[in-house]
Every structure is written in C-alpha cells, then in structure tokens.
Amino acid sequence: MSFEAYITNIRAKTGKEPRDFFEQAVREGVLQPETRTMEFVSWLKASSGLGHGHAMAVWESFRRNGWVPLASSVPAPGRPSARKTAAKRSAP
Numbered sequence: 001m002s003f004e005a006y007i008t009n010i011r012a013k014t015g016k017e018p019r020d021f022f023e024q025a026v027r028e029g030v031l032q033p034e035t036r037t038m039e040f041v042s043w044l045k046a047s048s049g050l051g052h053g054h055a056m057a058v059w060e061s062f063r064r065n066g067w068v069p070l071a072s073s074v075p076a077p078g079r080p081s082a083r084k085t086a087a088k089r090s091a092p
Contacts, residue, residue, distance in 0.1 A: 006057035014048055018061035021048070033069070 001009075011017065021044060025031035030043045037059055044055040062068045 001053075003057060003060065006054055007061060010050065010054050010058065013050070013054075016048075018058050018065070021058050022062055022067055031068070035068075 007018065022031065024047075025040065025043070031040060037056075040059055041052065041055040044050055044058060045052065048055075050058070059068070
C-alpha cells in the first residue's frame, strides 16, 4: 500500500487529516520536542483506533511536513546521533 493510500484510508476511517491529529497531540501534551516515534504511535492507536501501519503513516506525514524533527537530528538520550554512528563506521 502506498503512503497516499494509507492517508486516504485514515481520512475515510476517522474523518481527520494528519494536521488534525497533530493539533490534537499538541493540545493533549502528547507531542513535545522529546516525544519518541513509538510513544506517539501508541497514543494514536489508543485514541483513534488506527492500526500500527496507519499510525506510522500519520507520523511520517508529520515528518514530511516538518512538524517533528528527523530522527538523525535529535538523538535519543544515551544514544549517539546517526551522523556520529556513520562517522564511526567510515573511520579506518
């Protein structure tokens, strides 16, 4: 299934656009700068009845619109950034 098909199915099932989920998540304090992907996905699945793949498509739409930082630009606590990891792999 294509990304666009996921979004179309989400609209049909919920009557909401990705922006609606974004605004709801911000209002409810779920979406903050340090929110991890799976934290959001778990919340969205529980609050909307969407399955895992559809919840991931909503998160991806957030990323594509610049509403959440890319994973490589904000490392998780205790984890190196993707750039540092790639640099270590390419070092002789």
